[in-house]
Amino acid sequence: MQIDQGEGSAATVTRIMSGAYDAGFGDINAIIQNVLETPETAPLMVYQIYNQPPFSVLTKSDGPVQELSDLEGLRVGGPAGSAATRLFPALAASAGVDVSEVEIVNVATNIQEQMLIRANIEASLVFNVTSYLNLVGLGLDPETEFNWFNYGDNGVDIYSNGVMVSRELAKEHPEAVRGLVRAINRAMKEVIADPAMGAATVKEVEPLIDEELEELRIDFAIENLIISDETETVGLGGVDEERLARSIETIKEAYELDGSLEPSIVFSSDFLPPLDDRTAN
Incomplete structure (x- = not known):
């Protein structure tokens, strides 16, 4: 083999x-x-x-997004063509978010966390099992310094x-x-x-x-x-x-x-x- x-x-x-x-x-x-x-x-x-799907909306715990409805009017980073980005409209519909009021910013996968930390975006559409470890590697606490809105917990039942x-x-x-x-x-x-x-x-x-x-x-x-x-x-x-x-x-x-x-x-x-x-x- x-x-x-x-x-x-x-x-x-x-x-x-x-x-x-x-x-x-x-x-x-x-x-x-x-x-x-x-x-x-x-x-x-x-x-x-x-x-459960490994997709999440990642936000800073001290940032403007404390619940998914806060995404309206803000910049959300996501890699073009990624599953998290393609499935975001399904998440938005389930959460009652008007997706037309959300600005989706094309962000390369390898800088998603940095863009969020630097406030270039207010939320990021991530592959959570990877992003969690990226944050740890940056010396940050993913449990206390960030919010995780998992797709599977918010209506995207895939x-x-x-x-x-x-x-x-x-x-x-x-x-x-x-x-x-x-x-x-x-x-x-x-x-x-x-x-x-x-x-x-x-x-x-x-x-x-x-x-x-x-x-x-x-x-x-x-x-x-x-x-x-x-x-x-x-x-x-x-x-x-x-x-x-x-x-x-x-x-x-x-x-x-x-x-x-x-x-x-x-x-x-x-x-x-x-x-x-x-x-x-």
Whole structure:
């Protein structure tokens, strides 16, 4: 087995579609976008890791935005084309914010936090699991010095990253997919139980990382993205089909896509271990 470092959750989808890879860690919403156009080659999600979307509106705790309605009339930074930016109208609609009264400023991903800190913008549309650690790296306290308005907590009820495979692999080698999912599920349970071990394992693969920051990243992901009330019912790796159906409609509207799509075309539970084996401590 060959394992390579990825270059973004959306890129995973295109690489599997091209045949370069058989499986990867990527965004289920990118599957939704592609399966409507090329259902034969779009990947299939087989283990949902991020139960909650990793998108947030980030603001300074002493700034003008104390609730989402305060965004009207202000400058909000977001990378052009990013999922957080594309889905902002859905967030605004849910929160009762008039999106036409919000100035969206195109901001490069690597300077989002700095632009906010310098007051060049009043809010930033961020990938929270990354932005949280960026702020720590800048010597700031993301818990007390900033407000986080998570999309999932404010009406954008979608899933995000997980393990996906090519449809060819799922069809021709189902036992290989089950084995992959079984191994990932075991690793998930072990890292959730011991995030420090997870960070140490990453350090072995990537010696240049800051192990302490990596443990913080894992803790943040577990608390905010992986474990939710829903995972107590569907287990690690699972989804709620009714929620996934609603998520598909949200993505279709945000990306102006046409066509009907059943959840089973996007996600398959056929390869999951039994529910009792997917319970997190």
